[in-house]
Amino acid sequence: MDVSQITSLAIGLDNLDLGNKINTLVLKKSLDNQQAMATGILESIPQLPANPAIGRNINTTA
Template sequence: MDVSQIASLATGLDNMELGNKVSTLVLKKALDNQQSVAAGIIDSIPQLPANPAVGRNINTTA
């Protein structure tokens, strides 16, 4: 194996490691963003009244 090949291999491995780190950070950022969006959607769901039957039934006998 030639010295230039070893240097090229080392550079290639460094670039691959950097690419993996960048991909991992982008994935973490995307997951954090999705978590924020999901939390916002869950928070926007209206709360049920204390008595879940209130407002859902029609009294036809009164």
């Protein structure tokens, strides 16, 4: 095996490793953003009243 081939292989593997690290960081950032959005949506849901029957039933006999 020629020295230039070894150097080329080493550089190629290093670039591949760097690309994988970048892709992992982008994926992590995307998942963190999705988690923050889901948390915000869940927190924006109004709490149920103390009496769960209030606001859920319609009195049709009156």
